[in-house]
Amino acid sequence: MRLTRAFLPTLKETPAEAQIVSHRLMLRAGLIRQTSAGIYAWLPAGWRVLQRVTQIVREEQDRAGAQEVLMPTIQSAELWQRSGRYEDYGKEMLRLKDRHDRDMLFGPTNEEMITDIFRGYATSYRDLPRNLYHIQWKFRDEVRPRFGVMRGREFLMKDAYSFDMTMEGAQHSYRQMMLAYLRTFQRMGLKAVPMRADTGPIGGNLSHEFIILAETGESTVFYDSEFESRDWADTSLGYDDVPALQGFFDQVTSMYAATEEMHDATAWQSVPEARRREGKGIEVGHIFYFGQKYSATMGLSVAGPDGTTVVPEMGSYGIGVSRLVAALIEANHDEAGIKWPDAVAPWKLAILNLKPGDAGCDALCEKLYAAFPDQAVYDDRAERAGVKFNDADLMGFPWQAIIGPRGAANGRVELKRRMTGEREELSFEDALARLSA
């Protein structure tokens, strides 16, 4: 993408309305633009990050055996009247009427709808277990939307729903999602800690929130520092190995971690003092086991192996996908701007031409750009070097290739690694090799 042709606007001024750093940087770096209170358009750079985050979430759901569907945003009120949540949900539910005066709503979550869909096809134990997920825009009409996409009204959520014949099966599904979540966040370079949590309006008796530590978090959390050293990526732990997954779950849940609401001062004392961590956290995921709550109310039942009727056991599993983009910035930034981890960066590389019009600079920049047509932003604007440095730092590309007349004359490129600030002058070939590694 050449900046002279791109729609990658940056703002010099810090927008007054933005109270937290991710919101400020998302506006300044041109990732999002507010179109109504708590509702945002994603501009090209932001949209690319959101797509990369979405794709990681998708791949890890698929690996765990969940299958992707897409449910619509608009639901009929009747579904929610059946579960009894239509009245419960309160003013956060965006209610509306269609032209025939039917009560509809913009879905804030999909337990009712997925149960109703699954009911339309599942007849026997052979149709279970299944885990279905979708990645769709939701709407929650927050009374005071704030913090940008961290607490917006229209937001992108991945929500998965598991159907099992037994409680043991449902617990296995729950453990699969716990592992998938830890792997998902780790791939993005985030340390997320699962914490026992209240089940709230979803219901049920087993629930974990996944919390990213950040100063701007809304909730206070307590956890054992052992979490910080864990690596969940080891794929020798397979999703179909029931005892191994139980072992994993027992190990995770044996380490202390709790939100303020669930905090147990006595249990906390048994964590060695040096390992006690207390801080602010951002919730990026939440998993629930709620048994037959929705299958029973929505009339889902199947024939068991012995012919008796069984009401399936369910769970639901959410990740706040658009919120994750903000959480990633909260965890990766400095005074100058965003520092995107490689896994989610909108473009891997910014090529800064310090003197457009200089034949040597232009030629070397074009040569480098040709090597990364889809992964590089080429700053070919007639702007001062300082403007280019600032914009590249602000937008947070993992690599900057800085090419000025002196270097170009000698065929040399300066590479800057945004995450660490390291700089190195290299021959063109070595720079290419470094960037391709």
Place this chain on the structure above:
Amino acid sequence: MRLTRAFLPTLKETPAEAQIVSHRLMLRAGLIRQTSAGIYAWLPAGWRVLQRVTQIVREEQDRAGAQEVLMPTIQSAELWQRSGRYEDYGKEMLRLKDRHDRDMLFGPTNEEMITDIFRGYATSYRDLPRNLYHIQWKFRDEVRPRFGVMRGREFLMKDAYSFDMTMEGAQHSYRQMMLAYLRTFQRMGLKAVPMRADTGPIGGNLSHEFIILAETGESTVFYDSEFESRDWADTSLGYDDVPALQGFFDQVTSMYAATEEMHDATAWQSVPEARRREGKGIEVGHIFYFGQKYSATMGLSVAGPDGTTVVPEMGSYGIGVSRLVAALIEANHDEAGIKWPDAVAPWKLAILNLKPGDAGCDALCEKLYAAFPDQAVYDDRAERAGVKFNDADLMGFPWQAIIGPRGAANGRVELKRRMTGEREELSFEDALARLSA
């Protein structure tokens, strides 16, 4: 995907409510499920097709130089009051109020919003031309939704918006999109004919619809058969070559093609009789040039090279992405079911194990499945061969690999090509080579 673990339900009965073949087959093959009148959930097979169609649309927009964003579904009524379309739009617009009693709506299209966003950043001629697109769910509250996703209420649309400094520039943008559209549809194996059309509520004075010929089409169309032999894929025609693109446009528009509303009987007579084609068509795309209609009403202006204020010239360009899935089926099916073109098939291959439990069948099927982990559906169900043949034909996988005990004993696989019905018995290695080609 193993069918014993998949959520790929098929229906034996033809649903009574479905009047056209694509709607019937989408329900029977388990691609979609209606959740409210004119509102559908996409089940795994349908969702995969929709993603593949979306990706082709995206790639061709990117190649043409358009840049992807994502605008929200919920818009403020105030935007539409400014353009004057809030009242004009009538009952097809889904209107609603949020908890603070503000008038909002579910976007049916985005001319107002994109102009307002662009206005927030563009200040000078250097910021133009730009073409911004998004692929987002829209809502049009049809009084009588029907024909499945062909005329649903919540539907997926790609809409692009171009901003140019001059009318000539805007016409070039228009031609870029015309070429991109012809290439997009051709990649899906569809012959789409651009036809002069009425501009309708979008406004403006230049507009083309892209029509796929199909018996179930709603509109009568007239066109020169020369269109059928054209190949638009030749990439030597570049998007930045203004005279070449004008030549392409002049050539396309010199051939007769018109919808019933725009049909000109006199001009029709000048088409050689043998080349006159008349039929029913399905609209899958629509492009508009409307000049300053929205830039003027929404207050978008920039400084020209000489410092004077310029109100940009605009166009908008839509593709009905979810409708395309139905149109693809209308164009590719037989009595037994869907015949997916390779470019959009949900999975490339179905592996039919005719005798699960037979060691030879199981081993050969597993070996083949291991070669295509993400591209094959493995029918490992304990079902009769006839059920498997019917389901594979219905779901329309481009290839079927049929493995029975006799073949397996000799290491042989029968391959069936769904599009042509051709069958061939091959050694495992040859089958693998054929499928990998």
